[in-house]
Amino acid sequence: MVEKGGFWCGMSTVSLTYLEKSLRVSGDNMKQLIILTLFLLTRLGGAESPSRPNIILLMGDDHGWEEVGYNGHPYLKTPFLDEMAASGLRLDNFYAQPVCSPTRGNVLTGRHPNRYGTFTPGCSLRPEEITVAHLLSKAGYGTGHFGKWHVGPVKKESPTNPGAMGFDEWLSHDNFFEMDPVFSRNGGAPKKFYGESSEILIDEAINYIEKKKNAEAPFFTVIWFGSPHEPYSGLETDLALYRDLPKEFAPGEVSLTSNETGSRVKRPQREVLIERFAEITAMDRSIGKLRNALKTLGLRDNTLLWYCGDNGTPPSGLTKSRFRGVKGKVYENGIRVPGVIEWPNGISRPRNSSVNSVTSDILPTLCALAGAKTPKVPLDGVNLVPVFNGEMKKRGEAIEFWNIRGMGSGKPYIDPELQKGTTPLVKKMGNIFTRNFRNDRYEKIREKDFKGARAILTDDYKLVLDGGKGTGAELFDLKKDLGETHNIAQAHPDVVEQLSKKLRGWQESVLNSLMGKDYN
Numbered sequence: 001m002v003e004k005g006g007f008w009c010g011m012s013t014v015s016l017t018y019l020e021k022s023l024r025v026s027g028d029n030m031k032q033l034i035i036l037t038l039f040l041l042t043r044l045g046g047a048e049s050p051s052r053p054n055i056i057l058l059m060g061d062d063h064g065w066e067e068v069g070y071n072g073h074p075y076l077k078t079p080f081l082d083e084m085a086a087s088g089l090r091l092d093n094f095y096a097q098p099v100c101s102p103t104r105g106n107v108l109t110g111r112h113p114n115r116y117g118t119f120t121p122g123c124s125l126r127p128e129e130i131t132v133a134h135l136l137s138k139a140g141y142g143t144g145h146f147g148k149w150h151v152g153p154v155k156k157e158s159p160t161n162p163g164a165m166g167f168d169e170w171l172s173h174d175n176f177f178e179m180d181p182v183f184s185r186n187g188g189a190p191k192k193f194y195g196e197s198s199e200i201l202i203d204e205a206i207n208y209i210e211k212k213k214n215a216e217a218p219f220f221t222v223i224w225f226g227s228p229h230e231p232y233s234g235l236e237t238d239l240a241l242y243r244d245l246p247k248e249f250a251p252g253e254v255s256l257t258s259n260e261t262g263s264r265v266k267r268p269q270r271e272v273l274i275e276r277f278a279e280i281t282a283m284d285r286s287i288g289k290l291r292n293a294l295k296t297l298g299l300r301d302n303t304l305l306w307y308c309g310d311n312g313t314p315p316s317g318l319t320k321s322r323f324r325g326v327k328g329k330v331y332e333n334g335i336r337v338p339g340v341i342e343w344p345n346g347i348s349r350p351r352n353s354s355v356n357s358v359t360s361d362i363l364p365t366l367c368a369l370a371g372a373k374t375p376k377v378p379l380d381g382v383n384l385v386p387v388f389n390g391e392m393k394k395r396g397e398a399i400e401f402w403n404i405r406g407m408g409s410g411k412p413y414i415d416p417e418l419q420k421g422t423t424p425l426v427k428k429m430g431n432i433f434t435r436n437f438r439n440d441r442y443e444k445i446r447e448k449d450f451k452g453a454r455a456i457l458t459d460d461y462k463l464v465l466d467g468g469k470g471t472g473a474e475l476f477d478l479k480k481d482l483g484e485t486h487n488i489a490q491a492h493p494d495v496v497e498q499l500s501k502k503l504r505g506w507q508e509s510v511l512n513s514l515m516g517k518d519y520n
Contacts, residue, residue, distance in 0.1 A: 051302065051345070052218055052369065052370055052371060053218070053302050053303060053343060053345065053346060053369055053370075054209075054212075054219050054220075054221075054299060054302060054303040054304070055141070055218075055219070055220045055221070055304045055306070055366055055369070055370070056205075056219075056220075056221045056222075056223065056290070056303060056306070057107065057220075057221070057222045057223070057362065058223050058225070058290075058305065058306065058307040058308075059103075059148075059223070059224045059308055059309065059310050060227060060228065060280070060283060060307070060308075060309045060338075061100060061176055061224070061225055061227060061228065061229040061309075061310055062100070062228055062229045062309070062311060062313070062314050062317070062327060063227075063228055063280065063283075063309035063310070063313075063337065063338060064309060064311075064312045064317070064318075064327075064333065064336070064337060064338075065094075065309070065312065065313075065323070065332075065333075065336040065337050066321060066322070066323070067228075067280060067313065067338070068081050068082070068085075069081070070082045070085040070086070070090070070340075071338065075242065075245060075249070075277065076277050076280060076281070077241060077284070078280060078284040079284065079288070080284050080287045080288035080291065081284050081287060081307060081340060083288075083291075084287075084291075084305065084307065084340045084341075084342040085340045086350060087342060087344075087350055088305075088340060088341050088342035088351075089340065089341040089342075089343075089347050089350075089351050089352075089353060089387070089388060090340050090350075090351070090352045090353065091339035091340065091341070091353055091355075091357050091387075092339075092352055092353065093336070093353075093354055093355065093357065094308060094336070094337055094338065094339025094357050095335045095336055095337065095356070095357070095358040095359070095399060095401075095457070096308065096309060096310055096311050096312075096335060096358070096359045097112075097113060097310075097311060097359065097401065098311055098312070098327065098334040098335055099120060099121055099311050099327065100148075100150060101113070101118055101120065101121045101123055101150050101151055102114075102118050102119065102120070102123075103310040103311055103359050104150055104224070105118040105125055105129075105151050106358075106359045106380075107132070107359045107360075107362050107363070108125070108129070108131040108132055108151065108165065109125075109130065109131055109132075109363065110132070110361075110363030110364055110374070110375075110379045111129075111378065111379055111380055111513070112360065112380045112402070112510055114404050114510050114511075114513075114514060115378070115513035115514060115518070116128075116129055116439075116513065117407075117413065117439045117440060117442075117514060118151060118439070119403075119404050119407060121150065121175075122435060122436070122437055122438065123151075123437065123438060123439055124151055124152035124160050124419060124437040124438065124439045125152055125160045125165065126160070126413060126414075127159040127160055127164065127414070128518075128519045131165045131166045131363075132166070132220075132363040132366055132367070133162075133165060133167050133220065133222070134166035135166075135363070135367055135370075135372040135374070136166075136220045136366065136367075136370050136372055137166050137167075137168065137220075138372065139370045139371055140217065141217070141218050141219060141220040141370060142208075142212045142215070142217045142218070142220065143166055143167045143168050143169075143219075143220045143221075143222075144167060144168060144169045144170065144205065144208045144219065144220070145167040145169075145170040145172055145224075146170070146171050146172065146201045146204050146205045146208070146222065147171075147172060147173065147197075147222075147224040147225055147226060148172070148173055148175065148176055148177070148224040148225065148226055149161075149162060149170075149172045149173060149174060149224070150175050150176070150224075150435075151165075151437075152165075152419070152437050153174050153418070153419060153420060153421045153436075153437060154172040154173065154174055154184045154187060154421075154422070154423065155187050155421075155422045156186070156187030156188065157187075157418060158418055160414070160437075161187055163186065163187060167222070169186060169208060170184075170185070170186060170187075171183045171184070171185050171201075171204050172184060172423075173226070173423045174421035174422065174425075174434065174435045175421065175423070175425055175427075175434075175435040176226045176229040176425070177226040177423075177425075177426075178197065178226065178231065178233050178259065178426050179195070179197060179233045180192060180194050180195065180197075182423050182424050183423065184422065184423055189422075190422055190423045190424065196235055196282050196286075197225070197226045197227065198225050198226075198279075198282050198283040198285075199282070199285075199286045199289070201225065201286070202286040202287075202289050202290050202293075205223050206289075206290065206293045208221060209221060209293070209294075209297065209299070218370075220366075220370075223290075224310075225283050225286075227279035227280065227282065228276050228277075228280045228283065228317070230256040230257055230272075230276070230314065230316050231256055231258060231259045231426055231427065232256075232275030232276045232278070232279055233259060233275060233278075233279070234275050234278025234281075234282060235278065235282060238278035238279075238281050238282050239274055239278045241277070241278065242274040242277045242278060243274060245270055245273060245274060245277075247270060249270065249273070249320075250269035250270040250272075250273050250319050251269070251270075252268075252269055253266045253267060253268055253269060254266070254267065254269045254272055254316040255315070255316070256272060256316040257426065257427045257428075261428075262425070262426055262427050262428035262433060263428055269316070269319070272316055272317075273317065273319070276316070276317050287307065291305070291342075300344065301344040301345050302343075303343070304341065304342075304343040304346065304369065305341065305342045305343065306339075306340075306341045306362070307338065307340050307341075308338060308339045308340075308359065309338050310359075311327050311334065311335065312326065312327045312332075312333045312334040312335055312337060313326065313327060313333055314326065314327040315327070318333070321333055322482060323482065323483060324483055324484040324485070325467075325484075328403075329453065329467065330401045330402075330403065330453045330454060330455040330464055330467055331464065331467060331484055332478075332482065332483075332484060335401055335455075339357065341388075346388055347388050347389075351388075351390060353387050353390075353392075355387050355392055355393065355395050356395045356399055356457055356458075356459065357384055357387070357395070358380075358381065360379070360380040360381030360399075361384050362381065363379070363381055364379060364381050364382060364383045364384075365381075365383050365384040367383075368383045368385050369385065377513075377518040378509055378513060378518065380399075380400070382395065382396075382397050394459045398457060398458050398499075398502060398506075399456070399457045400454070400455070400456050400457075400506050400507075401454060401455045401456075401457075402453075402454040402455075402507065402510070403452045403453040403454065404449070404452045405448075405451045405452035405453075406449075406451070406452075407442070407449060407514075408440055409441055409442050409443070410440065411441040412438065412439070412440060412441070413441050414437075414439055416436075416438070419438055419439075420434070420436050420437075421434040421436055421437065422434060423435075441516075442514050442515050442516075443515065445511045445514075445515065449511060450504070450507050450511075452466065453465070453467050453468075454466065454503060454507075455467070456499050456502060456503040456506075458499070460477070461475055461476065461477060461478075461492075461495055461499065462475070462476045462477075462478055462484075463475050463476075463489075463495075463496060463499040463500065463503065464476070464484075465500070465503070473489045473496050473500070474487045474489060475487060475488050475489040475492055475495060475496055475499075476488065
């Protein structure tokens with residue numbers, strides 16, 4: 001028997017209420033028989049199920065866990081993300097990688113970025129990687145990318161541009177962008193668009209979605225915002241919302257990029273936060289515009305909308321916090337991000353989940369929903385569909401984080417000319433205002449290659465190794481110590497040993513992947 005709002009084979013939904021009403025409408029036995037036959041054929045998989053969801057992934061740039069209204073921020077206004085959290089699935093323990101390019105590779109592949117050399121910002125994917133866009137495209141989805149790419153150049157000749165990585169259409173930037181952004185459409189010459197960047201992306205995505213609706217094809221749309229990454233800027237109406245921030249809220253100065261020169265500059269943090277918060281509110285408003293458009297198009301009920309950040313809060317945006325660390329660290333403030341899913345057909349009532357989840361879970365989850373096969377390579381994510389209806393109470397599997405240290409063979413995996421970016425940046429990168437990429441070949445692994453800040457998170461503990469200077473092994477119970485202030489490693493040496501071995505074994509698998517063994 002199919003439950004209302006339940007799943008078929010872990011991926012499809014159906015409204016039993018609709019079926020029951022249809023059967024009551026007419027006393028005509030033939031109509032009843034036709035309806036029932038179509039229902040059974042769909043359930044048995046005789047045809048591609050029309051109830052597979054449309055899918056939209058939204059990602060903020062440098063947007064930390066605490067920077068939303070629904071997580072209790074005292075000043076930030078995010079009414080539309082708050083609505084999503086109130087009506088859908090709130091993933092309270094959602095994680096990303098410590099910095100952005102690795103997280104974007106993580107989302108696309110379901111694999112830890114160190115497996116294919118996307119160690120830090122400016123490292124590209126490898127052309128052999130199989131992405132969620134490849135997989136959903138093969139399953140019949142239209143695939144579009146809008147906004148920040150940052151895992152290789154977006155130009156046409158790049159072997160890791162969005163098109164090469166499975167997207168049918170794209171309007172994208174090599175890195176991040178501010179007001180009046182410059183984008184490349186389908187690999188063409190960069191073109192300036194005038195206006196607030198989040199709204200521009202949403203307008204373009206809505207146009208794409210309308211085309212897919214008219215083509216009667218399910219769509220997979222990725223919208224990666226440039227906000228709220230520094231340098232900050234905002235519309236006057238958004239800035240005005242935060243002009244009265246308390247002066248004591250952010251005393252002192254912070255270092256960030258100058259919008260005028262592209263170089264580093266120091267500014268009062270209160271001024272900086274006014275601009276940062278304005279960017280977050282503008283991004284939130286654009287999400288509201290998207291939700292309204294889906295409703296107008298009649299697509300809201302069966303469209304899965306998934307929002308998350310790409311890493312934790314950067315130093316320029318960090319004030320008082322319940323968490324330890326900052327963007328780039330494997331402590332909670334570096335990796336814990338907002339995560340919320342709205343899908344009326346599949347998540348029929350509001351739900352909060354404390355199950356540990358991470359950006360590498362996105363690929364296996366979406367494949368399950370779309371009826372797509374996952375690739376036959378090591379994955380680092382799990383299928384979260386059982387979380388949607390509350391069946392999964394614990395993750396079971398560990399989540400690993402790793403800032404690899406000093407890797408670089410000097411032998412390029414991709415021709416350096418093909419790794420040169422074209423879309424202009426406000427931020428000066430060396431002597432240029434664009435972003436270039438690299439990815440190296442690796443032929444052997446050395447003991448020192450296992451170093452770097454790393455962590456393993458289980459349902460019960462979090463072990464951090466080399467998290468900071470001289471910290472050594474740190475063990476935390478996040479249920480009791482969310483701020484990671486009490487290292488309980490000495491009290492639980494057996495747990496430290498067990499998790500250290502598990503983490504080391506996972507690293508060996510990652511380094512085997514890095515040497516290209518998954519592509520054989």
